[in-house]
C-alpha cells in the first residue's frame with residue numbers, strides 16, 4: 001500500500017495549477033448516459049473516482065475513450081447493461097448518480113445500494129422519493145435498487161433536505177421526462193450549476209440551477225456536446241489553507257470565480273491576505289494564523305468538504321476555535337489522528353473545540369476518508385519531523401498529483417510504497 005512521507009516546516013512559495021472539479025466531473029461524465037450521441041468532457045481531473053466512473057460506464061456498454069490528457073469522449077449509442085454493481089458502488093458512492101439517467105434513458109436500472117461510509121450513514125431516500133414522484137417503480141432486492149418506468153413524468157418535488165447528488169440525479173432524470181419537473185429545496189452548489197450548463201449544452205431545458213428552485217422541461221432526446229468542467233473549489237481551498245498554515249505565498253491558477261467566498265472570508269479572518277482576480281488567486285500569510293470558528297452548511301455557506309482542512313489549520317493557530325459539522329454525522333475521524341500529532345481537540349457530538357498548540361509533531365497517521373487525508377497532509381506540512389500518512393488511496397480519489405503539486409511549491413513530500 002502506498003504512503004506519503006512529509007518532512008514538515010517548509011513555507012510554500014510558487015504557482016500551482018488547479019484541476020477540474022471532481023464533484024462536477026463525475027455527474028457530467030455520467031450525463032453521457034442520457035444521449036445516444038457522444039459527449040466530450042474537458043478539464044477532467046486524473047483521479048481514482050474518475051477511473052471508477054469510466055469503468056462503471058464501460059461495463060454498462062458505453063464507449064469511453066481518453067481524448068487528451070484531461071479529456072474523455074463518451075458515447076452511449078446503446079446502454080445494453082443498465083447496472084451499477086456492488087463492487088464499483090462500494091468504492092465510490094457517487095455511482096448512485098447513474099440511477100436517474102438510466103431510468104430516464106433505458107426505462108430500467110439496477111443499482112447497488114451504497115450503504116454507510118466513513119463520514120456518515122448517507123441514505124439515498126431523497127433520490128428514490130424524487131424518482132417515484134416522477135412515476136418510477138422502485139424496489140430493493142438483494143441489496144440492489146431496481147427501478148422501472150416506461151417514461152418518467154415531470155413532477156413537483158420538494159426535497160426534505162438539501163442534497164447535492166440527489167438534486168443532480170433528479171435533474172438528469174427530469175431532462176428526459178415528459179413535461180415539467182420543479183425541484184424545490186434544491187442544492188445550490190456550483191457543481192450542480194456546472195452539470196445544468198452541461199445538460200443545457202446537450203439540449204436540455206434546465207433553468208434556476210444555483211437557486212433552490214430548479215425547473216426542468218423534459219425533452220425527447222439530448223444531443224452530443226463538448227463541455228469543460230469547472231475548476232475544483234475544494235482543491236483550491238485546500239491549497240489556500242496550506243499556504244496560510246505554512247506561512248508562505250502562492251499563486252493559484254485556473255481557479256473559479258465566486259464559488260469560494262465563505263472559505264476566503266474565513267481565511268482572511270486567520271490573517272491571510274488573498275487577492276482574487278479572474279481565474280487566479282494569490283494568498284500570502286506570515287507568522288502564526290489566528291483561530292477561526294467554522295460551521296458547515298450547504299452552499300453558499302461554509303462547505304463540509306473544507307471542514308477537516310480548517311481543523312488542521314486551527315490545531316496550530318493562535319487561540320481556540322469551535323468547529324461545527326452539520327452535514328455529516330461522523331466527519332471528525334481526523335481529530336483522533338491530529339491528536340496523535342499533538343493537537344489539542346475535544347469532540348462532543350457534532351462540535352470540536354480546537355485549542356491551537358505552538359507546534360505539531362510528525363507521526364504515522366492513517367487517512368480515513370478523502371478530506372481527512374487532505375487535513376493530515378496539511379498537518380504534516382507544518383509538523384516538526386517526519387509524518388507518514390497511510391492509506392492514501394483516499395487522497396488519490398480526489399486530489400490530482402497532490403504530492404507533485406506540493407513539491408513544486410517547496411514542500412518536502414514523497415510517495416513511498
Ligand code: EPU
Pocket residue numbers: 023026093094120121122123124125126127128161162163164165166191303304305327328329370371398
Ligand atoms: N441525505 C439524506 N438522504 C438523501 C441524500 C442525502 O439523508 O437521500 C443526507 C446525507 O446523509 C447528508 C446530507 O443529506 O447528511 C447531505 O448529503 P448530500 O446528498 O448533499 O451529499 P452527497 O451528494 O452524497 C456530495 C459530495 C460530497 C459532499 C456533499 C456535501 C459528490 C460526488 N459528493 O455528496 O463530497 O461532501 O455533497 O456537500 O458530489 C467529497 O468530495 O469529499 C465529498 C464527500
